[in-house]
Amino acid sequence: MGSFEPLAPRQLYHPVDPTDFQFETTENLPDFFEIIGQPRAVEAVRFGMGIEKEGYNIFAHGPTGTGKRSLVRQFFEKKASQEPVPDDWCYVHNFEHDYRPNAIRLPAGRGAIFKRDMEQLVEELRTTISSAFESDEYRARRQVAEEEVNQRQEKALEEMQEQASQHNLTLIRTPGGLVFAPVRDGEVMQPEEFQNLSQEERETLEKTVGELQEQLQKVLQLVPVWQREVRQRVRELNREITNYAVSGLMAELRQKYSEFDEITAYLDAVQKDVVENSSNFIPQEEPSADGAGGPLAALMSRARPEQQPTRRYQVNLLVDHQGKQGAPVIYEDNPTYQNLIGRVEHMAQMGALVTDFTLIKPGALHLANGGYLILDVRKVLQQPYTWEALKRALLSRQITIESIGQMLSLITTISLEPEPIPLDIKLALIGDRWLYYLLSQLEPDFHELFKVQADFDEIMSRTDDNQDSYARVIATITRQEQLRPFDRSAVARVIEHSSRMVGDAEKLSIQISNITDLLREADYWAGQNGNGAVDSSDVQKAIDAQIYRSDRLRERFQESILRETVRINTQGSAVGQVNGLSVIQLGDFSFGIPSRISARVRLGKGEVINIEREVDMSGPIHSKGVLILSGFLGARYAADENLSLSASLVFEQSYSGVDGDSASSTELYALLSAISKIPIRQSLAVTGSVDQHGNVQAIGGVNEKIEGFFDICKARGLTGEQGVLIPESNVKNLMLRRDVVEAVAEGKFQVFPVANIDQGIEILTGIPAGEPDEEGKYPADTVNGRVQERLAELAKKREELDKKPKDEEKEGKQEEEGES
């Protein structure tokens, strides 16, 4: 062992001292209303909310569970409650263009009144108009008009009859028409009698009949003309009567809504339409239910709500803010195209789909208009056409309801083009960071529309103040979730675990959803254990149970090592072989496992062969780490001569890819051991990346890696020799498991912080690394010295070989070095 001291137990775990807390349980803590650890996001949302300029919509991005939605919602709701209630919106029939309903804006609450007023108007029109038409004056006037045509007709026919009788003829009415026939004594003459008449008489009769028929035809042709005249007169009469009956009612409404130009114009149109279609208000005789008119008649019946002609005087109250307080804050959970933009529904009528303005349904944009809308960007992007529609609405600042089919010109059934409604909205999109960056890169309009980004962090510093706040957050969650109170030891354990979750003793996780899960589960275990309040053992149980639920694969890995299917030595020593450590990530659970890294060297031209890379199983970062090694070797030991070795490095028994540079120091140790032929202690495992100068640099997952090696050693029996070398700069990340810390305290396990390669090799070999003299020569009995010496040897051999003739070189024995 060198002079390097392993870390003390207190450096392996940064506990929270429960006695530092001023409370007994979370019951004593006040709620925490602020947002913990997100000053940047809070500032951004506040700014985005406050600035009332176009395009200042908010994009809140960050990892899930950082409280993006609740923060945005909370802020929006607070601001919205101070703001005025936005206007109501109605759609009404457009009497000029049926398919283009008009939008009418009314102050909040007036929409419902207007709707009621119109319903009442129709009711009143029904009684007023039908009683006007039932009045005696109307009937008398109408009868006079209708009577006239009858009288004219009858008079004409009587004249015909008269003429006929002068010629011994009569006008007979048959079921189908009128016929002239010769008569005698009031009866039609028998044909025999007719034959008995003289030729002259017969001819005269025949001729007269012909003439009279022609006259009759002329008279009958006039009848339709007379009837048309009568209809025209009746229509004018109807109009006059209706206008008289309606104008009083309408004037009242017009007075009530005189301040709204749109409504007065609408009422004018309604009045005109009512006068034109007064018959709509007169009760019609319905085909009886016993099927007198057949099922078809029942289908077409005006009694059916969708067939009622007065339907067009209804008001479709699209957005109703009656009785609301403040501006709306809407979160649309399912932002489909139609849920966002609104839709025009259809109804089946005798097999065809028809629609009208009453079937226009609002979307989230309508409901949130004048207020705030929150959408999940991932859902928006998943729904076809929703993003485009949202963009179009924001850019044009109006909501245009169009069906997707219409947009794509797929359907040609009768549809509506409702008048667009102006849009005034503050939108917040919520989503992952990568979506934000992807959109900002690929979507040209993105920065026009979302000028404010609220970047949510997932970690915060672990200061005393923050720990206190954290405790209050925990208290707040326990109350919101109706959990048992947590005592201070439990709170301390939760905070510790929060540190461990982010793999940093100086930081805390603010992915509150994960913490909330832990709290819920701890509460469950407390319930199982019959504890009134949750204590640290419940929290620990929850953590252990979480791990147990997800560590099947870890168990398999460890098992295969313990059964020596995978060979990992935890004692003895070996040349050119070092235990490396890697981390495997499975969803949100990760664990470390040791792997054997070996190196072989021989005479060569200075290349370090990364076997993983040769078979394309090495990620770029790993390859980079290996290339750094040759840089280090050459510069340090063979600055003035050729680096005449060929080395190969491999992760033994690795059947999947390797990436990351955290094994580069391990590989270097294996290489140095192989070159110097000095054996390395197998009871140690190593992690850390290395630079070209031999400095050991920080890596990720340090806790998992130490625990991974510890678990194997512990299963085989701790010897006291075993331990792990970690980069010095990773010490602050240590939040090790309790059993590891305890083993270290008992002297059964060690964790060495290492700043550079020399320190590491000294610990691994037990031989000093050695300092170079002024000429760059290392002392012979040091590791560095042995390495230098060996490299010099190889260089010399190389030179000799190069001098030999070429054919000899071919046969020349290739020297191979290295021991196992």
Added chain:
Amino acid sequence: MSAAESSLDIRRILVALDASPQSMAALQAATQLAARFEAELIGVFVEDINLIRLANYPFTREVDRYSSSPRRLDSPQMELHLRAHARRVQQAMAAMTKDSGLRWSFRIVRGVISVELVAAALEADLILLGKSGWSGRKRVGSTTRTMIVQSPRQVLVLQRRVRPGMPITIIYDGSEIGLKVLQASRLVWAEGSAVSVLLLAESPEEAQRFQSEVKEELGEAAKEAQFRWRPNLDAPRLARLLRSEGCGVLVLPAESDQISGEIVLNLMNQIECAVLLVR
């Protein structure tokens, strides 16, 4: 059937049918009356001999009422027409009487309509017929005119469908037939019918007397009746009155000292309500 109703002694009701809407209204009213008085219903369809005859003339043309175009007539076609009408009428009659359990019969006769109807009327106690047949006019048609004058029995003339509870107007002149008029008014009276009585009297005192006679005879039905006094029957004036007050059925003598057939016809030409002529 109440005692008063049975005293009317209606056993057979004849209805003249020609398939026009008016005759269908008559059929409906006849069915209702037959059911009420448990009377036998006799439907008569007269194939107008005049129509058949005139179809034999080579030069006659039927001028269509709507298109005003002339059409050649021939007898087979005319026969076919008439038969089709007769069948329709018979079917309608069968349908109307289907569930009532009425005794009914239907027959087709050929001849001059009015002559045949007058003859057929002899076997019935009440005759129902449409006002103007196929012409659909407001004026009384020729057949009806004949029936008004010549029918041996009481005649109910209809222009449109009647429904129970229509207002009833009765003309009473204190004569012998007047009493019959009052009795016959029970034929058309139903619960809820508003009754108004026109008293043809020479003096107010006579009118007063008439009024008490009516009240006595009608009893319950005249309880809320409205009485008017007129010295004579002025057809245009009465027509105006009936039009303005609304009248369902007018009951009056077919002929009496004060009411000539001429006046009745004149009156009927001017009004639209059903008319029950009492003999």
